[in-house]
Amino acid sequence: MNSGYTKAVLALGSNLGERNDTLSEAVADLVDPPEVRLLAVSPVVQTRAVGGPPNQPDFLNMVITVETSLAPHELLEHCQAVENKHHRVREVRWGPRTLDVDIITYGDVRSDDPTLTLPHPRAAVRAFVLYPWSLIEPAATLDGERISALAARADDFGDLAPFDGFGDFDGVPTAGAVEER
Numbered sequence: 210m211n212s213g214y215t216k217a218v219l220a221l222g223s224n225l226g227e228r229n230d231t232l233s234e235a236v237a238d239l240v241d242p243p244e245v246r247l248l249a250v251s252p253v254v255q256t257r258a259v260g261g262p263p264n265q266p267d268f269l270n271m272v273i274t275v276e277t278s279l280a281p282h283e284l285l286e287h288c289q290a291v292e293n294k295h296h297r298v299r300e301v302r303w304g305p306r307t308l309d310v311d312i313i314t315y316g317d318v319r320s321d322d323p324t325l326t327l328p329h330p331r332a333a334v335r336a337f338v339l340y341p342w343s344l345i346e347p348a349a350t351l352d353g354e355r356i357s358a359l360a361a362r363a364d365d366f367g368d369l370a371p372f373d374g375f376g377d378f379d380g381v382p383t384a385g386a387v388e389e390r
């Protein structure tokens with residue numbers, strides 16, 4: 210990693226509209242500024258909505274890793290600008306959305322600021338975050354525990370299914386095929 214750049218893990222989700230196109234465009238938008246460089250892109254997984262109103266459409270979820278010279282709150286603003294560009298409307302908590310971008314980790318930073326809590330306070334129980342993340346960073350840990358172990362016992366499991374995602378992204382390969390589980 211280059212000096213002045215910090216590694217961050219971002220989780221993306223979409224359960225409205227052209228979900229796959231939205232995710233693909235959002236990744237491009239997130240890494241468009243020179244301050245954000247793409248490191249790795251996970252496969253896209255299809256998951257049942259966890260929490261929120263019943264009978265929501267399924268989500269497509271994925272994780273990317275980046276290195277960034279933006280400060281944590283600047284990165285949050287950038288992620289929210291990308292959400293807004295994709296017509297994200299905040300209405301119902303955990304309700305359907307065209308695009309959600311969460312910052313899962315930013316370097317080793319820990320923060321309980323409600324505007325930006327780091328690591329993301331619900332990431333450790335969300336298989337829809339942990340599983341795609343584990344496919345690109347099998348050795349990653351969260352709160353001192355392997356994310357694959359956290360994924361295996363995550364309460365908010367949803368159903369995870371392979372999805373024929375968008376493959377190579379601008380020269381950054383996605384991880385291998387998603388296994389049924």
Ligand SMILES: Nc1ncnc2c1ncn2[C@@H]1O[C@H](COP(=O)(O)OP(=O)(O)OP(=O)(O)O)[C@@H](O)[C@H]1O
Pocket residue numbers: 285299302303304309310311312313322323324325326327328329330331
């Ligand atoms: N690590 C984080 N990443 C993104 N947003 C965060 C984080 N920590 C706190 N927030 C705050 O959470 C607020 C609500 O975010 P959002 O509307 O995306 O929630 P949600 O996706 O419905 O639920 P959840 O937070 O459980 O994923 C944001 O305005 C942001 O300030």
Ligand SMILES: Nc1nc2c(c(=O)[nH]1)N=C(CO)CN2
Pocket residue numbers: 221222223256257258259260261268270303309337367
């Ligand atoms: N499967 C799935 N469920 C969710 C998701 C999500 O991205 N995927 N995001 C939520 C709030 O961020 C709430 N529930």
